[in-house]
Amino acid sequence: MKAPLDRGLFRQRPKKTITRNLRGAIASRVIGPWEWLFMPALVAIAVTVVLATPIRIFGLHLPEPVMPLVLAFVWPLVRPSYLAPLVLAALGLFLDVYWSAPFGFYTLTLMIVYGVLVTVRSYVAGQDWRVVFGIYVATEIVFFGMGVTLIALDTGSIVRLIGVFEQLIATTLLFPVVPYMLDKYVHADVRFG
Amino acid sequence: MAYGDNKHFEHLKLPVTWAVMAIVVGVCIFAALMLLGDRREEVEPNTYGDRSAFDSAAKPVNGALAAPVHVVGAGTSWLDDYLFAASENRTLKKQVAELRQYRDAYFVLKDVNERYEKLLNLRTEPAVEAVTARSVSVTRGPFNNNRLIDAGASRKITFGNPVITDQGLVGRIVGVSPNVSRVLMVTDVTSHVPIMVMRTDARAMMKGDGGCCPKLEFIRGKNVIKKGDQILTSGDGGIFPRGLPVGEADQGVDGVWRVRLYADRAPIDFVKVLLFKDFSRLPDADQLLKTPPVSDLLPPPVLPTVNPAAAASASASASAVVSSAAPAPAAAASSSSAAARPAPPRPKPQPRPATSASASSSSSPELRPFTPAPAPASPQPSTPTGGAN
Structure with missing residues (x-):
C-alpha cells in the first residue's frame, strides 16, 4: 500500500547519486567553453537588456539585478579558467556602457569578486547550499559596498543606500541560478578554457 | 628521433590558479586606469562621445528583445x-x-x-521648439539613472537639451548619436538641477542620489520651504529654461528636504525634448582664454591735457592768466575760471602706455592714440581740472 503522501508532488523520487567510478567518468558529457562560459554570458546580456525595458507592471518597475555577478560567483567555483576572467571583463564593460556607468566601474568590481572567489574556491565548492547562499550574500555585500565606495570617490556623494539594498535584493533573487549551474558544471567534464 | 619530437617541456605546467590570478590582476589594473580616466561626473559632451556608437547599436537589439x-x-x-x-x-x-x-x-x-x-x-521668453521621442530602455540602479530615447542628432537634438513628460522634468540629454540619445535623469548621482520654490521664490540645488526623490541642497533663506511646495526649474545657469515643473517638496525621516518628482506619477514612455539653447555653453572656454586682453582692443584712455607750468602759475597768482605754452583754448578757459576760486585738487597724470606716445608720434602719425577733437568755442571745460562754473 502506498503512503498517503506518496503521490503527485509529494512522491519521493530516488536520490541522485554521483557516480565517480570509471564508467561514470566515461559516460559524462564533455562541456566546452561555449557551453559554460559564452552561453551564460549571452543569457546574462539578454536578461539585462530585457529588464531594462521601460514599462511598469501593475505600477511596479521591472527589477534590475546585476546578472553578471551570478557568473562571477559561479565560474570560479566550477573551475579556474583563463577565459572566464576575460569574458567577465567583457560583461563588465558591457554593463559600463549599457548602464552608462563610469568606464571600468563594473569591470573592476566584478573582477575583484572573481579574484577573491578563485582564491577561496576550495573552501566554498562542495558546501551545503545554505553555506553557499551565505557566501553569495556576503559576496553581494562586498560587491555593492565597493560600488558605493567607488561612486563616492568618483562623484563625491553617497548614493541612496535604500536603492542599493533594492538592487541587492533583486540580485539575491537570482540565487537559484547558482545551485543550478553548480550542479550542472561542477561534476561535469568541464574542459580547459 | 626526429627534430621537434623532443618533449622535455611536456610536463612543465603553469599553475592555473596563479596564471588566472595574473590575468585578473591585469584586468583590474586596466579597469582601474579606465575608471581614473573617466570624467562622467563632469557631464560634458565629450565624456559620453565614446558611447554613442554602442547606443546606436543597442536600440534595435533592445527593441527586438523587449x-x-x-x-x-x-x-x-x-x-x-x-x-x-x-x-x-x-x-x-x-x-x-x-x-x-x-x-x-x-x-x-x-x-x-x-x-x-x-x-x-x-x-x-520665446516659445521653445520640441521633439517627441519614445523611451527605449531605462537604467534605474543606484549607481546610474539614465534612459535611451529613439531620437537623435538627425532631429536637431543636441547636448544639454532638457527632457520632459506631460507631468514634469525628466532630465537632460548627455549623449547624442544620429538616431538615439541618452538622457541623464534628474535622479542620477551626477545630476544637479537649479530649482526654485514657487511659493517663496527661494533658490536651491536639486541633487540626485540614485533614489526616487532627489534631495535639495543649498536652500537659500530660513523657513522658505514646506511640505507640498511646488518646485520649478529656476533657469539659473542657463541649462534649463525657467519654470519647468519638477515636483513637490517633501521632508524625509532624516530631515533632508527632497522632491517627489511629477514625472514619477506615470510611466515615462513618450518624452518631449526641448530644443533649448543652453546659453551657459555658448562661450567656448578655449576661445575665451585665447582672446587678447581688453587693453589691446580698446583705445587707450583719454588723458587730460594739463600743462604743469600753467597750472602752477594759476594756483600761485591770479594775475598770471595768459600762458603762451597753453595748447588749447580749453586750458585757458579752465585757468581763467580757476583764478576766482581755490584750485581743485589736480588729478595725477595717468601713466600712458610706453608704446603709444613715442612710437605713434615719431614713426607713423596715423597710428596715434584716439583723442577726442578739442572743442574750441565750447564754454564748458573739457578737462577735469576745469571744475564747475
Whole structure:
C-alpha cells in the first residue's frame, strides 16, 4: 500500500547519486567553453537588456539585478579558467556602457569578486547550499559596498543606500541560478578554457 | 628521433590558479586606469562621445528583445484599466469638477497677465521648439539613472537639451548619436538641477542620489520651504529654461528636504525634448582664454591735457592768466575760471602706455592714440581740472 503522501508532488523520487567510478567518468558529457562560459554570458546580456525595458507592471518597475555577478560567483567555483576572467571583463564593460556607468566601474568590481572567489574556491565548492547562499550574500555585500565606495570617490556623494539594498535584493533573487549551474558544471567534464 | 619530437617541456605546467590570478590582476589594473580616466561626473559632451556608437547599436537589439515585455506590459495595463475602471471613473469625475473652477480662473488670469505684459513692455521668453521621442530602455540602479530615447542628432537634438513628460522634468540629454540619445535623469548621482520654490521664490540645488526623490541642497533663506511646495526649474545657469515643473517638496525621516518628482506619477514612455539653447555653453572656454586682453582692443584712455607750468602759475597768482605754452583754448578757459576760486585738487597724470606716445608720434602719425577733437568755442571745460562754473 502506498503512503498517503506518496503521490503527485509529494512522491519521493530516488536520490541522485554521483557516480565517480570509471564508467561514470566515461559516460559524462564533455562541456566546452561555449557551453559554460559564452552561453551564460549571452543569457546574462539578454536578461539585462530585457529588464531594462521601460514599462511598469501593475505600477511596479521591472527589477534590475546585476546578472553578471551570478557568473562571477559561479565560474570560479566550477573551475579556474583563463577565459572566464576575460569574458567577465567583457560583461563588465558591457554593463559600463549599457548602464552608462563610469568606464571600468563594473569591470573592476566584478573582477575583484572573481579574484577573491578563485582564491577561496576550495573552501566554498562542495558546501551545503545554505553555506553557499551565505557566501553569495556576503559576496553581494562586498560587491555593492565597493560600488558605493567607488561612486563616492568618483562623484563625491553617497548614493541612496535604500536603492542599493533594492538592487541587492533583486540580485539575491537570482540565487537559484547558482545551485543550478553548480550542479550542472561542477561534476561535469568541464574542459580547459 | 626526429627534430621537434623532443618533449622535455611536456610536463612543465603553469599553475592555473596563479596564471588566472595574473590575468585578473591585469584586468583590474586596466579597469582601474579606465575608471581614473573617466570624467562622467563632469557631464560634458565629450565624456559620453565614446558611447554613442554602442547606443546606436543597442536600440534595435533592445527593441527586438523587449517586444514580448511590451506585450506583457500592455496586457497588464489593459487588465489594470479593466479592473479599476469604475473607481477611476469616480476619481476622474471628481477631478473634472474641481478643474473646471481652475479653468475659468485660468482664462481670466491669462487675459490679465497678457495685458500686464503689454503695459510693462515685458520681454517674455520665446516659445521653445520640441521633439517627441519614445523611451527605449531605462537604467534605474543606484549607481546610474539614465534612459535611451529613439531620437537623435538627425532631429536637431543636441547636448544639454532638457527632457520632459506631460507631468514634469525628466532630465537632460548627455549623449547624442544620429538616431538615439541618452538622457541623464534628474535622479542620477551626477545630476544637479537649479530649482526654485514657487511659493517663496527661494533658490536651491536639486541633487540626485540614485533614489526616487532627489534631495535639495543649498536652500537659500530660513523657513522658505514646506511640505507640498511646488518646485520649478529656476533657469539659473542657463541649462534649463525657467519654470519647468519638477515636483513637490517633501521632508524625509532624516530631515533632508527632497522632491517627489511629477514625472514619477506615470510611466515615462513618450518624452518631449526641448530644443533649448543652453546659453551657459555658448562661450567656448578655449576661445575665451585665447582672446587678447581688453587693453589691446580698446583705445587707450583719454588723458587730460594739463600743462604743469600753467597750472602752477594759476594756483600761485591770479594775475598770471595768459600762458603762451597753453595748447588749447580749453586750458585757458579752465585757468581763467580757476583764478576766482581755490584750485581743485589736480588729478595725477595717468601713466600712458610706453608704446603709444613715442612710437605713434615719431614713426607713423596715423597710428596715434584716439583723442577726442578739442572743442574750441565750447564754454564748458573739457578737462577735469576745469571744475564747475
